[in-house]
Amino acid sequence: MAKSLKQRLAILSDAAKYDASCASSGTQRRDSSASGGLGSTEGMGICHAYAPDGRCISLLKILLTNFCLYDCVYCVNRSSSNVERARFSAEEVVWLTLEFYRRNYIEGLFLSSGIIRSSDYTMEQLVRVAKDLRTLHNFRGYIHLKTIPEASPQLIEEAGLYADRLSINIELPTDQGIEQFAPQKHPARIRRSMSDLSLKIEAAKEPTLKTKRRQRFAPGGQSTQMIVGVDGATDATILGSSVDLYSRFRLRRVYYSAFSPIPDASSALPLSRPPLMREHRLYQADWLYRFYGFNVAEITSVRADGNLELDIDPKLAWALANRDRFPVDVNRAEKEMLLRVPGLGTTSVPSILSARRHKRLRLDDLERLHVSVRKVRPFIMAEGWSPLRLTDRTDLRELFAPKPKQLSLFG
Template structure:
């Protein structure tokens, strides 16, 4: 029996919840005030908050959860016993426009199982984006999950209409992908990422005639990897992320903790990894992207290549390198201040600006909304010089069990 539109929407929106790589960072705006069109893109998407406090969201669905692939970790794999549904191109376009008109969404995140062939599926997804942009003047956010081994022409066309493209690497290592998704090839995924990177770079250059190149995926590209389905350590995962950021200029790598699925393959673990592991990976990723850390040093002191679940990666690194502390609040470089637990990018910027005019005390940090309790053991300032962390016994346990004693350091 054919499902109704509302039934299919329920099935295919639920099936899309496993895809975490959903963001509009860096997409900018398609200004509908300057040209006739419908919708607008904000600074965040998918239940994100903009700087002015607005919460904006998008329609996040699969075009279909039918799939010719049989990836062990995927609930929509061909051998899975799940309800199947499919939208036509026209239905996805209609849903997007109607949801926007009702002020439910400001954009679309579209992914799909692979039906018939990669090119056939990708062609339909591109047609959806093209019809929204060209036929209906839709100016809202569009994020397309591309099919890695689709033709170059289709991938290139997708970037002309989408604000962001993403291609999932799926597993942290090539060995993991070969074991759990043998129908997918790591080399094809990376070749597609390379094509996207080249197109994005080219769109930022001017043509020989001095004209601006056509807009191409201004929000860049992202990817997602599943955590805890295979034996990859956090060191393996972060090493893979480092290569992806450096080689393909990705905007984001998303980490998705494996969740047990019905009728699971015998290859998969019975229990899900702790969600705290996913959180620690995001923290480590943040240190790499904004704090000047290298992934290799974050896990260098961690046994068996796993991040400490009890301490955030920055604090764990500081305790493993305690001889480098305390640092002088008034003399330390920006790079070193960013490594102080409790100091963020904005607070370090404020410290550097303030100390140009006078010597700073710990009390001044409180005025910058910095937690003095967190930074006190790691900083030296006017009127304050803590005991060196290297002189303390069982310092890790002290941070875990008796944080109030940090005032005594």
């Protein structure tokens, strides 16, 4: 019996939820006041709802179809899985996007697909949805398209014309991991596609000689996703791989997705799942690399095994391992060093720099800047405050780490 639109929506959202990205920020600013159409992007992304997994719902994130020729072990849609299959027509996705958008449920569409027939055929379908939204319906909301690595350059070109963001998932942090768990995917080709995208995105930022106008190509850049905990890669390997991607292909984001139980899982998957905290620590480390001036080796060399601490965050772990760099004087230290103080961040550091031009800061001044004085106190000097022996205390870690759970005798 044919499945209703609602039944297929259920299947194809279930199939899409393992892609972590839902970002709708970082593209050009535009709206419909001149066109009289529908949709806008005004810089900041908007999360229109949150699911009980704590994740932001910003986009209608669905697959065009979850039929797939590939058999990637970790994937809910692999060809050997027995999950229910379904398919939308391009018109149905267009309709759902517009109707959801009009009710202000979403910022736009994140469309991906299982590979059916051929890479080009699949990519053509995705591009058609984006093209119809833009050209037939005057839609100016956000569009994120998954690109199929093997698709032809003309299709990618067209995708970039209509989409805000394009992405190709690298899937696993090492080439061996990809070959083992995603046998139909080819790491070299994935990187080649990312490199092509990055060149096109950069080229489109330059005004052309002929027209002096910028061409449109994925103004929101490209992103990718890595699954954590399927292969044996350490955090140092994972983050090293991210840095490589950030620097070579200028990715906007690398998403980390702790592999989680899926319906009808393959027996080739590891039995234990990584703790969700590991994913969280990877994001924190990624942030330290991108916005706090840390390099990855500093963050991942705290432990001998190349993994991040789970019970304390990577910035605190670095500070505890580098106590000779503290205390930092909030009234004199350079911005770079202030950013390295556990408890100070990219919001509070500019406030401190601004305020200290006019007065010497005390702890209660920091409190008014919404700094947690309890957290920063051991690491800083301020007017009327120096931490004395605090940075040398051997139990400093215990002041921050969560209380260890007592082992149960009967566990």
